[in-house]
Amino acid sequence: MAFASWSDFIAMGGYSFYVWLAYGVSLFSVLLLVISTVAKRKKIFKHVEQRLLREQRIKAAENREGTL
Amino acid sequence: MWKWLHPYAKAEKSYTLSGKLMPWFLAVALPTFIVGMIWGLAFAPADYQQGDSFRIIYIHVPAAMMAMGAYSTMAIAAFIGLVWQIRLAEMTVAATAPIGAVYTFIALFTGAAWGKPMWGAWWVWDARLTSELILLFVYLGIIALYNAFSDKVLAGRAASILTLVGVINLPIIHFSVVWWNTLHQGATITKFDQPSMATDMLIPLLIMIVSFAAFLGFMVLYRFRNEILQRESHRPWVIALVQQSSSSVNKRG
Numbered sequence: 001m002a003f004a005s006w007s008d009f010i011a012m013g014g015y016s017f018y019v020w021l022a023y024g025v026s027l028f029s030v031l032l033l034v035i036s037t038v039a040k041r042k043k044i045f046k047h048v049e050q051r052l053l054r055e056q057r058i059k060a061a062e063n064r065e066g067t068l
Numbered sequence: 069m070w071k072w073l074h075p076y077a078k079a080e081k082s083y084t085l086s087g088k089l090m091p092w093f094l095a096v097a098l099p100t101f102i103v104g105m106i107w108g109l110a111f112a113p114a115d116y117q118q119g120d121s122f123r124i125i126y127i128h129v130p131a132a133m134m135a136m137g138a139y140s141t142m143a144i145a146a147f148i149g150l151v152w153q154i155r156l157a158e159m160t161v162a163a164t165a166p167i168g169a170v171y172t173f174i175a176l177f178t179g180a181a182w183g184k185p186m187w188g189a190w191w192v193w194d195a196r197l198t199s200e201l202i203l204l205f206v207y208l209g210i211i212a213l214y215n216a217f218s219d220k221v222l223a224g225r226a227a228s229i230l231t232l233v234g235v236i237n238l239p240i241i242h243f244s245v246v247w248w249n250t251l252h253q254g255a256t257i258t259k260f261d262q263p264s265m266a267t268d269m270l271i272p273l274l275i276m277i278v279s280f281a282a283f284l285g286f287m288v289l290y291r292f293r294n295e296i297l298q299r300e301s302h303r304p305w306v307i308a309l310v311q312q313s314s315s316s317v318n319k320r321g
Binding site: 026030048051 | 112120123127128166167170185313
């Protein structure tokens with residue numbers, strides 16, 4: 001262990017701002033990447049689902065009797 | 069002899085294979101990340117000159133290395149895609165670019181946060197920093213070019229060509245600390261010699277490099293699958309997949 005106490009660890013030998021800034025921003029940007037990637041997958045699924053439903057509705061409308 | 073490779077040129081096969089590989093990459097990335105980070109932040113000894121500020125190295129170096137690793141992957145994929153006209157290879161290029169861009173951004177940002185206390189400046193127009201910034205712009209250019217075309221076959225080809233053009237930047241980044249007098253220090257690990265770093269500091273760094281590499285692999289596979297799904301969204305196998313998932317909403321395979 002390089003630090004004597006928890007507050008020593010947070011202080012990072014006087015460099016706390018720079019160290020935690022670097023780690024924080026890195027973690028944040030990776031998190032953004034993960035979120036956008038997972039969201040993309042969900043979006044694709046949703047789009048295909050909506051397209052299938054639309055196709056179903058169109059088919060149902062075509063088969064309806066008493067319309068032009 | 070190489071016939072077993074053939075089915076993987078088919079999107080559905082590749083989709084299934086990457087789905088099977090993904091958990092393995094995550095199984096490597098997560099534990100190494102936790103161990104490497106705790107070891108690097110709390111247990112590695114402080115540097116005799118830089119004190120605790122050197123702990124930024126545990127994200128700075130892996131991110132910078134894997135930013136270039138991601139680019140090399142893209143370059144190989146782009147070459148394969150252009151020469152043998154394999155669409156899946158071009159999809160790999162498009163899938164990898166955003167991850168490489170994020171890694172490059174991390175390398176630049178952590179470098180700035182490290183440069184401020186050590187050099188006294190957030191940014192200097194030094195050869196290593198400038199060439200790394202160009203790498204970020206190349207990444208952004210590839211992403212923008214790929215998104216500029218609605219025809220994804222054309223987009224993939226254009227992005228692949230730009231990727232190959234940008235390869236020239238890789239040796240420039242690597243040797244920038246040798247060719248020019250830079251503020252940035254020289255190579256510590258990637259050289260034909262003993263690494264010039266204490267073992268207690270080096271081991272967590274190597275662990276973090278493995279972690280960043282495995283996470284890169286995981287994200288490439290995830291985004292690659294997204295690319296396949298999007299381009300093949302009219303194919304029966306994707307439709308079957310969607311219908312299957314909508315009938316069991318909480319289980320998306």
